[in-house]
Amino acid sequence: MTNLKKMTVAASGKLRQVAYDILNENTKLLSWQQGGRVPAEQFDAWLAEAEGLYSIGNIKVDEALLAKAPKLKVIAQASVGYDNIDIAACTARGIAVGNTPGVLVDAVADLAYGLILDSARSIARGWQHVESGKWGEHKGLGFGVDLAGKILGIVGLGDIGSAVVPRAQASKMQVVYHNRHQRADEAELGVRYASFDELLQTSDFVLVTVNLSPATAGMFNSEAFTKMKPTARFVNISRGQVVDTMALHDALRDGQIAYAAIDVVEPEPLPGDHPLLTLPNITVTPHIAASTVETRDAMAKLAAANILAGLAGEPLPAQVKPKD
Numbered sequence: 001m002t003n004l005k006k007m008t009v010a011a012s013g014k015l016r017q018v019a020y021d022i023l024n025e026n027t028k029l030l031s032w033q034q035g036g037r038v039p040a041e042q043f044d045a046w047l048a049e050a051e052g053l054y055s056i057g058n059i060k061v062d063e064a065l066l067a068k069a070p071k072l073k074v075i076a077q078a079s080v081g082y083d084n085i086d087i088a089a090c091t092a093r094g095i096a097v098g099n100t101p102g103v104l105v106d107a108v109a110d111l112a113y114g115l116i117l118d119s120a121r122s123i124a125r126g127w128q129h130v131e132s133g134k135w136g137e138h139k140g141l142g143f144g145v146d147l148a149g150k151i152l153g154i155v156g157l158g159d160i161g162s163a164v165v166p167r168a169q170a171s172k173m174q175v176v177y178h179n180r181h182q183r184a185d186e187a188e189l190g191v192r193y194a195s196f197d198e199l200l201q202t203s204d205f206v207l208v209t210v211n212l213s214p215a216t217a218g219m220f221n222s223e224a225f226t227k228m229k230p231t232a233r234f235v236n237i238s239r240g241q242v243v244d245t246m247a248l249h250d251a252l253r254d255g256q257i258a259y260a261a262i263d264v265v266e267p268e269p270l271p272g273d274h275p276l277l278t279l280p281n282i283t284v285t286p287h288i289a290a291s292t293v294e295t296r297d298a299m300a301k302l303a304a305a306n307i308l309a310g311l312a313g314e315p316l317p318a319q320v321k322p323k324d
Helices: 017-026 040-049 063-067 087-092 105-121 123-131 159-170 196-202 222-227 245-253 293-311
Strands: 008-011 028-030 052-055 074-077 096-098 151-155 174-178 205-208 233-236 259-262 282-284
Touching: 008 040, 017 028, 017 293, 052 293, 063 087, 074 293, 087 096, 096 293, 105 123, 105 159, 105 205, 105 233, 105 259, 105 282, 105 293, 151 159, 151 196, 159 174, 174 196, 196 222, 222 245, 245 259
Parallel strands: 008 028, 008 052, 052 074, 074 096, 151 174, 151 205, 205 233, 233 259, 259 282
Antiparallel strands: none
């Protein structure tokens, strides 16, 4: 039986307490709990001994890093996305990679729905209006739009998109979706499949929940925004690279679409002088979709469980499968 207490786990940054407690009790944990980045020299020394690596998403796991970690058996990251990890390189070395799908679905769906509401009613702009003292000057924000009766087009109807559906239906919205493959449970969900072009042309709100891949990178470009209604609202909670940032800027500036509310952007973090931030018809939140206490703890626990399983030579509870 594997003695995990003798196995070394390195963490790329400060761990949530629940993950720290699990790993510290069961393994030889090397963790930088001060916050911020681990000093490079210190981290390299940890990698040389590490059999497990807990990534908090602040590092690029590539050939160069793996060359410094010859003993690695497992890498776990407390996120669903893993575009910072070279899965093929890990697979070639026999290193299992775990992520944390499922546990953040409701938190992300809540924020997606919140951004839909904000794009319709300018909630964040309303607060800025009051905070700036303009309310007393009777300078209005203009009118918003109702959700009831509007069409929500979801691009990428996976777990998160599916969780948004009942939230939207509670506001009496109709839902269409576009996937690579049509879903068999359409009737049960109360949604309708549409081609990508039809979705863009008919939706009042377009919500993006696709995974980032070579096929989805840059899919929302100038051509896509041109096909949307001039009254359409655009919401993105997937990855910033799915959108051509300057194409979005131009579409908002030129009135090709009415509003955008996005939690992800390219680049991240967005510089304070970025042209997007000069526009009056956009809300940008700082990639906070999964940032609730309960969800972050659940993600941390699952990442720790992935580490322990990998060290023991067992299947990971949530393992990333190498692409064919």
